[in-house]
Amino acid sequence: MPYRYEIRLAGSGGQGLILAGVILAEAAGIYDGKHVCQTQSYGPAARGGASKAEVVISDEEIDYPQAMRPDVLLAMNQKSLDIYLHDLKPEGLLIVDGTLVQEVPVTGAVAIPFTQIARQELGREVVANIVALGALAALTKAVSLKSLEAAVLGRVPPHTRELNQKALQAGVDAARRLMRKAKKQLIPGE
Amino acid sequence: MPYRYEIRLAGSGGQGLILAGVILAEAAGIYDGKHVCQTQSYGPAARGGASKAEVVISDEEIDYPQAMRPDVLLAMNQKSLDIYLHDLKPEGLLIVDGTLVQEVPVTGAVAIPFTQIARQELGREVVANIVALGALAALTKAVSLKSLEAAVLGRVPPHTRELNQKALQAGVDAARRLMRKAKKQLIPGE
Numbered sequence: 001m002p003y004r005y006e007i008r009l010a011g012s013g014g015q016g017l018i019l020a021g022v023i024l025a026e027a028a029g030i031y032d033g034k035h036v037c038q039t040q041s042y043g044p045a046a047r048g049g050a051s052k053a054e055v056v057i058s059d060e061e062i063d064y065p066q067a068m069r070p071d072v073l074l075a076m077n078q079k080s081l082d083i084y085l086h087d088l089k090p091e092g093l094l095i096v097d098g099t100l101v102q103e104v105p106v107t108g109a110v111a112i113p114f115t116q117i118a119r120q121e122l123g124r125e126v127v128a129n130i131v132a133l134g135a136l137a138a139l140t141k142a143v144s145l146k147s148l149e150a151a152v153l154g155r156v157p158p159h160t161r162e163l164n165q166k167a168l169q170a171g172v173d174a175a176r177r178l179m180r181k182a183k184k185q186l187i188p189g190e
Numbered sequence: 191m192p193y194r195y196e197i198r199l200a201g202s203g204g205q206g207l208i209l210a211g212v213i214l215a216e217a218a219g220i221y222d223g224k225h226v227c228q229t230q231s232y233g234p235a236a237r238g239g240a241s242k243a244e245v246v247i248s249d250e251e252i253d254y255p256q257a258m259r260p261d262v263l264l265a266m267n268q269k270s271l272d273i274y275l276h277d278l279k280p281e282g283l284l285i286v287d288g289t290l291v292q293e294v295p296v297t298g299a300v301a302i303p304f305t306q307i308a309r310q311e312l313g314r315e316v317v318a319n320i321v322a323l324g325a326l327a328a329l330t331k332a333v334s335l336k337s338l339e340a341a342v343l344g345r346v347p348p349h350t351r352e353l354n355q356k357a358l359q360a361g362v363d364a365a366r367r368l369m370r371k372a373k374k375q376l377i378p379g380e
Contacts, residue, residue, distance in 0.1 A: 029232020
């Protein structure tokens with residue numbers, strides 16, 4: 001991970017991305033001991049189906065708290081992908097919710113059906129944000145899975161802890177399956 | 191309210207100030223239609239009993255998202271007051287939780303026993319943050335009470351809505367009682 005690592009979580013207002021941003025920031029800041037700034041902005045640009053939360057992680061003091069060129073963009077719906085893709089670093093990682101994003105105008109994006117996993121494997125669409133966090137952590141290693149789990153459990157209502165733990169693991173598993181598949185495609189026969 | 195209005199909410203990790211910051215930001219940004227940036231930072235300085243959430247509200251686009259010289263500091267415990275007081279604007283408003291803050295090194299601070307109100311009037315200490323938000327809104331008019339209530343109801347778990355609504359009102363009432371008292375002291379005989 002470079003000196004300064006910028007993550008943008010984007011989607012519609014109801015997809016729980018601010019909570020996801022707070023959890024990710026607490027995983028990195030409180031449990032992994034990094035310097036972290038977590039931000040959300042509201043304004044005319046933020047309205048109309050695309051909200052975002054940002055997390056900047058660094059080993060040193062953070063000068064500017066918002067993402068300038070994100071290293072990672074998680075886009076949980078089409079609108080947020082369309083609005084925020086242009087900022088992503090050329091070598092950055094794009095992760096989309098394959099359930100709700102139909103059109104990905106770049107190659108190299110990772111699509112995982114977070115909402116479908118949440119609905120089918122966990123019975124609650126509302127935990128798609130936590131499924132996505134698990135996948136993001138497994139793909140980027142921006143935070144340790146142990147810290148992320150601790151942060152999730154510290155933030156969600158007590159009676160939903162088990163559900164959220166399973167959601168996190170489902171996201172990690174989905175990302176790992178995808179990485180194994182990608183590896184096989186790169187090295188056929190292995 | 192001036193062009194750029196900075197609010198810092200500070201206290202210990204368990205006092206729910208990040209949630210309070212998100213609610214305040216959504217009241218101003220989503221419901222009042224202002225430009226808002228909401229930030230939390232984690233790092234060595236943030237550890238040890240003093241966490242903070244910041245909300246910057248403006249009528250125009252916000253250039254720098256963090257508070258530089260807060261117009262308002264809400265200090266929910268002694269440690270956070272001691273750490274963050276020096277940044278407050280000279281003409282800024284200091285609001286402290288009179289239950290947990292014993293020592294206020296400046297004059298002109300507003301002390302309201304948020305934790306005691308939450309415990310005694312509402313039976314749940316955990317809503318002290320919402321009581322404080324109600325008082326902050328009544329004292330500063332940084333957000334409308336209607337917007338603040340909508341934002342609270344949009345963020346808290348459904349089964350706690352009534353409790354949080356009462357907590358908000360208790361904070362508004364406490365602030366209004368205080369303002370009436372202050373007025374009487376300024377104009378004796380009235």
